Every structure is written in C-alpha cells, then in structure tokens.
Amino acid sequence: MAGGPHARIVPCMECAGPAERTHEGVESDRYRCRACGEEHGVDWRRGPAVAPTWPIPPDEAEAIRRWAAERRAQG
Numbered sequence: 649m650a651g652g653p654h655a656r657i658v659p660c661m662e663c664a665g666p667a668e669r670t671h672e673g674v675e676s677d678r679y680r681c682r683a684c685g686e687e688h689g690v691d692w693r694r695g696p697a698v699a700p701t702w703p704i705p706p707d708e709a710e711a712i713r714r715w716a717a718e719r720r721a722q723g
C-alpha cells in the first residue's frame with residue numbers, strides 16, 4: 649500500500665512536473681515523471697499520504713527546481 653490512494657502522483661524531484669506511480673511497494677513506491685522521464689522512489693514508511701500529493705503550489709515547485717539546480721551545480 650505504501651503511499652496510498654492520495655499519492656498516485658507526486659512532484660518530480662528534477663523538474664517539479666507530475667510523476668506517476670509506476671510501482672507500488674510495501675514501504676516505498678516508484679514514480680516516473682510525465683514531463684522529463686526521470687524516475688525516483690518515495691519512502692512511505694512514516695505512513696501513507698493523508699492528502700493528495702498533487703498538484704503542488706507554485707512556490708513549492710520553484711523550491712524543487714532550485715534544489716535540483718543546486719544538486720546539478722554540485723555535480
């Protein structure tokens with residue numbers, strides 16, 4: 649069950665676009681971004697999402713894109 653029904657789509661950690669769940673695990677789920685194709689996992693061991701994880705507010709999207717740019721800059 650991992651992220652549960654609210655966590656079908658999460659923000660992509662690279663471009664802040666919508667990432668769809670491709671695999672549902674016991675403790676974590678896998679997601680693939682619809683916009684850039686990046687795949688990432690989300691750990692849900694603290695419990696499933698209690699509210700929809702998509703859409704996200706613009707300031708949150710902006711923060712994700714800034715962190716991604718910083719990660720790329722650091723190599």
Ligand SMILES: [Zn+2]
Nearest residue numbers: 660663681684
């Ligand atoms: Zn993306």
